[in-house]
Amino acid sequence: MPDSDSALSEHRASGPVSSLNPNLKRQTRRTKRFSTRDYLQGIRDGDRVMLGRAITLIESTRPADREQAHAVLDACTPATANTVRVGVTGIPGVGKSTFIEALGLHLVDQGHRLAVLTVDPSSERSRGSILGDKTRMPNLATHDQAFIRPSPTSGSLGGVARTTRETILLCEAAGYTHVIVETVGVGQSETAVRSMVDAFLLLALANTGDELQGIKRGIMEMADVIVINKADASPETALNETRRTLKQALQLLPERATNWTPPVATCSALRQQGIDAVWQSITEYVDHLRDTGAFDEQRSQQTRHWLRETINHALQQDFYADPKVQSALGDLESDVASGAESAYAAAQMLIETYRSTS
Amino acid sequence: MPDSDSALSEHRASGPVSSLNPNLKRQTRRTKRFSTRDYLQGIRDGDRVMLGRAITLIESTRPADREQAHAVLDACTPATANTVRVGVTGIPGVGKSTFIEALGLHLVDQGHRLAVLTVDPSSERSRGSILGDKTRMPNLATHDQAFIRPSPTSGSLGGVARTTRETILLCEAAGYTHVIVETVGVGQSETAVRSMVDAFLLLALANTGDELQGIKRGIMEMADVIVINKADASPETALNETRRTLKQALQLLPERATNWTPPVATCSALRQQGIDAVWQSITEYVDHLRDTGAFDEQRSQQTRHWLRETINHALQQDFYADPKVQSALGDLESDVASGAESAYAAAQMLIETYRSTS
Numbered sequence: 001m002p003d004s005d006s007a008l009s010e011h012r013a014s015g016p017v018s019s020l021n022p023n024l025k026r027q028t029r030r031t032k033r034f035s036t037r038d039y040l041q042g043i044r045d046g047d048r049v050m051l052g053r054a055i056t057l058i059e060s061t062r063p064a065d066r067e068q069a070h071a072v073l074d075a076c077t078p079a080t081a082n083t084v085r086v087g088v089t090g091i092p093g094v095g096k097s098t099f100i101e102a103l104g105l106h107l108v109d110q111g112h113r114l115a116v117l118t119v120d121p122s123s124e125r126s127r128g129s130i131l132g133d134k135t136r137m138p139n140l141a142t143h144d145q146a147f148i149r150p151s152p153t154s155g156s157l158g159g160v161a162r163t164t165r166e167t168i169l170l171c172e173a174a175g176y177t178h179v180i181v182e183t184v185g186v187g188q189s190e191t192a193v194r195s196m197v198d199a200f201l202l203l204a205l206a207n208t209g210d211e212l213q214g215i216k217r218g219i220m221e222m223a224d225v226i227v228i229n230k231a232d233a234s235p236e237t238a239l240n241e242t243r244r245t246l247k248q249a250l251q252l253l254p255e256r257a258t259n260w261t262p263p264v265a266t267c268s269a270l271r272q273q274g275i276d277a278v279w280q281s282i283t284e285y286v287d288h289l290r291d292t293g294a295f296d297e298q299r300s301q302q303t304r305h306w307l308r309e310t311i312n313h314a315l316q317q318d319f320y321a322d323p324k325v326q327s328a329l330g331d332l333e334s335d336v337a338s339g340a341e342s343a344y345a346a347a348q349m350l351i352e353t354y355r356s357t358s
Numbered sequence: 359m360p361d362s363d364s365a366l367s368e369h370r371a372s373g374p375v376s377s378l379n380p381n382l383k384r385q386t387r388r389t390k391r392f393s394t395r396d397y398l399q400g401i402r403d404g405d406r407v408m409l410g411r412a413i414t415l416i417e418s419t420r421p422a423d424r425e426q427a428h429a430v431l432d433a434c435t436p437a438t439a440n441t442v443r444v445g446v447t448g449i450p451g452v453g454k455s456t457f458i459e460a461l462g463l464h465l466v467d468q469g470h471r472l473a474v475l476t477v478d479p480s481s482e483r484s485r486g487s488i489l490g491d492k493t494r495m496p497n498l499a500t501h502d503q504a505f506i507r508p509s510p511t512s513g514s515l516g517g518v519a520r521t522t523r524e525t526i527l528l529c530e531a532a533g534y535t536h537v538i539v540e541t542v543g544v545g546q547s548e549t550a551v552r553s554m555v556d557a558f559l560l561l562a563l564a565n566t567g568d569e570l571q572g573i574k575r576g577i578m579e580m581a582d583v584i585v586i587n588k589a590d591a592s593p594e595t596a597l598n599e600t601r602r603t604l605k606q607a608l609q610l611l612p613e614r615a616t617n618w619t620p621p622v623a624t625c626s627a628l629r630q631q632g633i634d635a636v637w638q639s640i641t642e643y644v645d646h647l648r649d650t651g652a653f654d655e656q657r658s659q660q661t662r663h664w665l666r667e668t669i670n671h672a673l674q675q676d677f678y679a680d681p682k683v684q685s686a687l688g689d690l691e692s693d694v695a696s697g698a699e700s701a702y703a704a705a706q707m708l709i710e711t712y713r714s715t716s
Contacts, residue, residue, distance in 0.1 A: 310702060314705035344672070347672035355712070
């Protein structure tokens with residue numbers, strides 16, 4: 001199902017080539033392999049089929065693929081200068097897909113090239129939400145200036161976030177000047193996405209009371225722009241009340257280093273009303289960051305953050321790949337399970353084993 | 359704010375001793391230290407003030423505290439035989455607090471001793487939700503057979519989850535036969551909580567359509583019992599429709615190893631209606647696990663999972679504490695930020711440095 005999803009959305013977004021053969025990507029993944037140069041050439045040419053394949057390469061956990069993925073990424077990284085990365089979050093039912101499609105169409109109509117990525121690690125075991133990606137953003141998915149890529153559907157939030165971060169770099173290298181990262185769920189995934197975007201947008205609904213329980217203070221603090229969606233379905237009084245409540249909640253938060261007060265906008269993504277004003281707010285924030293030099297500072301902070309993530313991941317890989325660790329782990333697991341050994345003592349033993357092996 | 363929260367709820371839950379001095383815990387944390395024997399004695403005596411202090415010790419990141427925390431935990435671990443650990447999740451606004459209070463009061467009325475823990479890592483930067491823990495579960499918090507502990511309010515999901523897992527062991531050692539772990543947010547935290555409880559309960563609302571978008575397939579797969587809450591506020595037709603939709607969604611899921619089909623119950627936590635039936639469903643599931651031997655198997659699997667978490671955490675601690683790693687990290691960070699070095703190459707260099715140091 002995730003395979004068919006991503007095959008489908010690549011198919012949608014990749015024009016005539018794969019239209020001729022919707023299974024192209026799958027066959028490719030199974031049989032054909034491409035050189036690093038092939039990937040780089042395809043990406044630089046803005047070939048969405050090759051971009052999709054490169055992302056699939058990045059999402060692969062096979063050591064050989066990882067190695068090639070690193071080579072591709074290293075060659076791509078410089079190409080990420082004047083791009084805008086926007087994160088979008090909001091509790092389930094707030095209308096994220098409809099909003100992102102409306103905002104996305106607004107952007108491509110302005111001549112921008114847009115990539116839309118999703119971070120949805122909440123379905124670790126079964127891959128994909130009950131309502132899959134098929135019916136989401138149909139108009140944007142068929143637009144030739146838009147590229148939509150569903151969330152990688154395996155592994156931990158850390159893994160999903162890392163590949164999403166790397167996918168942003170690939171998309172920018174492929175000439176997508178604007179990247180929207182949708183985060184699903186109200187939790188850690190917001191923290192991960194916040195650490196890879198320039199501006200973070202929080203969608204809310206014009207329901208008083210309950211909604212605010214859904215918006216954690218931590219999420220409020222991450223938000224650079226707040227948008228009350230579904231204005232068409234909400235009475236003016238509820239809209240005003242919610243706007244007031246949100247502004248009050250914002251005032252409770254500590255002042256920001258960037259000295260920016262998040263605006264609270266209102267829109268109806270369904271009716272495509274107020275979308276331009278929302279984008280205006282986002283660009284005002286990004287300009288504010290650029291004017292104050294905070295834009296570059298934030299990006300290099302993010303680079304350091306993701307370096308740490310890369311280090312921690314590589315360290316674990318190297319640790320569990322170590323033969324002596326592998327041979328010791330089994331017995332220690334039984335000892336800990338039986339209570340004969342404590343988890344902490346076991347961990348210390350394994351680390352000593354690991355460090356003594358080279 | 360989290361300090362006052364946890365101080366408050368410990369004050370609430372810890373009876374006359376700390377009632378005399380609500381600030382006892384804070385003063386204690388700052389000044390007095392206790393021996394491992396003090397902690398163990400207090401825990402075995404079911405002294406909630408000492409239990410609270412032991413949990414604070416476990417949540418501490420100071421190396422000395424960590425070491426003592428390990429000693430306390432090692433001595434406690436065996437005492438976790440015939441306990442029941444229940445995880446409760448649901449999207450914001452579903453009424454988790456009211457439900458847990460109603461279920462909790464039902465349990466203590468039956469003579470059980472109950473600990474309620476929350477896992478809420480969504481507020482990493484600011485600590486605590488806008489609506490704090492003060493107003494939550496007031497009746498349960500004042501019951502002398504109940505112990506309520508707010509989520510540790512610092513660090514990553516991994517850290518929060520690890521301390522929560524360890525807190526479960528402490529509470530069980532202190533004689534709490536039932537532990538409810540509330541997870542806030544729809545995302546990774548469910549996966550973490552699922553890996554530390556025997557039964558996982560999903561709360562839903564009788565709204566068709568939107569709600570199901572909020573319930574990820576992965577969450578559905580984790581749920582052993584599904585409960586439609588707020589039945590008092592929902593028309594019978596909506597309740598039936600939601601029950602039908604949920605049952606259909608459940609049928610889409612792969613069959614379980616435990617060969618159990620999650621029941622869909624209905625209750626009104628506010629009116630305390632249907633709570634006994636909900637608990638009946640949970641006990642039926644736990645009995646089912648025990649009869650099939652899956653109960654012990656699941657717990658030892660969970661032990662192995664948490665051993666991995668412990669190892670990974672200890673490995674990172676050891677890595678970044680290494681002097682050679684620390685001295686190399688700074689330059690590599692600048693090189694990566696400037697694009698002179700790739701994150702992957704930098705990671706490999708650091709790992710080699712690390713492994714060559716002992």
